[in-house]
Structures are given as C-alpha cells and as structure tokens.
Amino acid sequence: MTPKKLLLLPGDGIGPEVMAEVKRVVAWFEKAGRAKFEIEEDLVGGAAYDAHGEAISDAAMHKAKAADAVIFGAVGGSKWDKVPYAQRPEAGLLRLRKDLGLFANLRPAICYPALTEASSLKREVVEGLDIMIVRELTGGVYFGEPKEIVTLESGEMRAVDTQVYSEHEIERIARVAFDLARVRGKRVASADKRNVMKTGVLWNAVVSRVHASTYKDVELTHILADNCAMQLVRWPKQFDVIVTDNLFGDILSDQAAMATGSLGMLPSASLGGKDANGRRAALYEPVHGSAPDIAGKGIANPIATIASFGMALRYSFDMGAEADLLDAAIAGALAKGLRTADIMQDGMTKVSTAGMGEGICAELERLSQL
Numbered sequence: 001m002t003p004k005k006l007l008l009l010p011g012d013g014i015g016p017e018v019m020a021e022v023k024r025v026v027a028w029f030e031k032a033g034r035a036k037f038e039i040e041e042d043l044v045g046g047a048a049y050d051a052h053g054e055a056i057s058d059a060a061m062h063k064a065k066a067a068d069a070v071i072f073g074a075v076g077g078s079k080w081d082k083v084p085y086a087q088r089p090e091a092g093l094l095r096l097r098k099d100l101g102l103f104a105n106l107r108p109a110i111c112y113p114a115l116t117e118a119s120s121l122k123r124e125v126v127e128g129l130d131i132m133i134v135r136e137l138t139g140g141v142y143f144g145e146p147k148e149i150v151t152l153e154s155g156e157m158r159a160v161d162t163q164v165y166s167e168h169e170i171e172r173i174a175r176v177a178f179d180l181a182r183v184r185g186k187r188v189a190s191a192d193k194r195n196v197m198k199t200g201v202l203w204n205a206v207v208s209r210v211h212a213s214t215y216k217d218v219e220l221t222h223i224l225a226d227n228c229a230m231q232l233v234r235w236p237k238q239f240d241v242i243v244t245d246n247l248f249g250d251i252l253s254d255q256a257a258m259a260t261g262s263l264g265m266l267p268s269a270s271l272g273g274k275d276a277n278g279r280r281a282a283l284y285e286p287v288h289g290s291a292p293d294i295a296g297k298g299i300a301n302p303i304a305t306i307a308s309f310g311m312a313l314r315y316s317f318d319m320g321a322e323a324d325l326l327d328a329a330i331a332g333a334l335a336k337g338l339r340t341a342d343i344m345q346d347g348m349t350k351v352s353t354a355g356m357g358e359g360i361c362a363e364l365e366r367l368s369q370l
C-alpha cells in the first residue's frame, strides 16, 4: 500500500480544533489497515504570520506542492485586522489556490437524513438531496481586466469589472464536471447566461463541444443561471452535477449548500489540472471560517472538515469505498442523536468537538464490522 502524502494546515481559530478530529479519523483508517498516510503539518494564516511574518511560508508551499492532498482548516481573526493587506491571513489561502493552479471548486450539497428538519426548505424537497456544484475558480469577472473605478471628465465615478473566459478555461472545468458525473448520477447541468452575455454563448458552445467529443455517456442539459437559482429552491433533487462560472458558482453553491442546514456541515474541494503522471493538485477545506466567537471552547462542529477529508479519499486517493464508509459513519453518528451545539435539536445528545470525532470513529468501527 503506497502511503498517500497528506499536508495538514489547521490555521487559526477553530481550525486546529476541527483538524484534531480529522487526525483522529486518519488514525482510525491507518489502525484498521485501510490506508497509509505520510502526514506533514504546517502553519497557515495568522498563525503563520505570527511565526514567519507571512500568511504561508515558502517551505509550507513546497510541502503543499509535494502533497497528494492538502487539508486546510480555517484562517483569520481580529488579532490580525491591522496586518498589511499582502500578509493578511486570507493571503495564505489565495497563494495556495494560485500557486497550485486550483481552478475547479467542488461544493457538494448533501442532506443527511437526520438533519432534514434543519433545512429552511420542506422535508420532501431536501430529503436525500445529493448534488454537486462545480464552480470555475480562477477566471471570469473576479479576475478579468480592466477592473477599476475611474473618475470621468464630468466628475462622475464609473466602476468596471470584466467578465472574460477563454476556451481552454471552459473546456477544463467542463471536463472536471463530466468526469465527476461519470462516477455519480451521469447528469450535468451547465448554467450560463447565454441570452445576454457573450461569455455565456462561448461557455455553452464549449461545454456542448466537450460533451459531444468525449462524454456522450453523460446527459447534458443547459440551463440559464437565473432559472437554475429558482430550480435549486423549487426541486433541487432534479440535479446531479451543476457546472458554472466563477460568479454564478459563488452564488449558486451557497444557495445549494444552505438547503442542507448548518455551516459546520459543509465540505469543499478545489482541484487543479492533471500533471504528466495524472496527479492533480488538490486542497480540501470546510466552507466555514475560523469562528473566533467559539474558538477554544471545544464546541465547534468538526463534520465539515472530516467530510472534506472524505472528499480527499474519493477524489485524490481513489478510495471510494473508504469515502462511502466515512460518509456512512457521519450519517450514523447523526442518526444516533449526536449533535454539536450548532445543530442541536430537542431530545438529542449534545457533544463536544472531540465527542463528535469519537462518535464518528465509533461508527467507522461498527460499520466496518458489518
């Protein structure tokens, strides 16, 4: 069994607390003989700034490039509010995304059976929900030039952002979406605004071309992004994989995720292109931040970070069976009534961060004996 190289970057606030539970899960997989990991750990965010004067050191970046997968906790906190812009905690994450070329952001929206009541949508709308939003992460209107606020001769100010996409950027994100659909429900919905935007016209054409050339076994539909937003609230279960650009993906992924309940439950993955050996740079992180309001209290929900590790098992390590087992263990711990404070419901058992990690490992043990 070749060891998988894992870099853990716990970061700030609740980051180290939730990462401790990932370590517990990693230890279970190793003890059970189901995987072998070569684990490194380093600083990121405010913790790295305090130690090195920058949000991630070159040495940590070097480890990230050598790793098969990076698991990232969270960064930030008021302690670093006055730190110069280039060294602020978030700069560590931005450098990781940029230097590792992470152009594809994967945000699953899964509704665990035990938490159907936690959604603001009706039970029948979210029960059994399992969809994946694939967002283009490094192009589009957030990065296009010109990007400026100028003062016109009249004295009026004008702001400009530029939405720009080249064929190769659309093609590579479309391939990620189709590849994912092949190991899921074999359906991709591509969301754009081709009715009013030239980038939407090109997006639509390139996604169709990639589909026709390589992925005929996957069903492709095109949907206008505004209609997609409506459908996500009306009947989200109609979707399997949704692929969309940076701006629409930012909004649609938050919308889809919230169908499932708490911020403490949401994992994500950011993937780069494949190198000559077929290896992809990959970073896995919870959607939530460093939660300074609850940091140090041992009450943070570790599920988002543990589920992010589960995505690493599936997408970086090709360990689908182990990823399924971990998902089932999370669902099992919830079904047993274990709840951290953020998802607490009447009649359930309130547990600490460590208590949830222990509960998930106990479920891993139980399920693996079946």
Ligand code: NAD
Binding pocket: 014, 018, 073, 074, 075, 076, 077, 078, 093, 263, 264, 265, 285, 287, 288, 289, 290, 291, 292, 293, 294, 299, 300, 301, 302, 304, 342
């Ligand atoms: P946040 O996600 O940290 O917290 C929002 C709310 O959700 C808080 O009430 C928090 O207690 C709660 N929460 C978040 N994660 C939780 C968990 N795992 N368990 C239980 N409750 C949880 O967002 P914020 O308060 O806007 O930002 C706090 C800091 O985090 C800021 O410095 C911000 O810049 C940073 N941030 C970092 C990232 C990142 O590292 N990727 C993302 C978002 C925000």
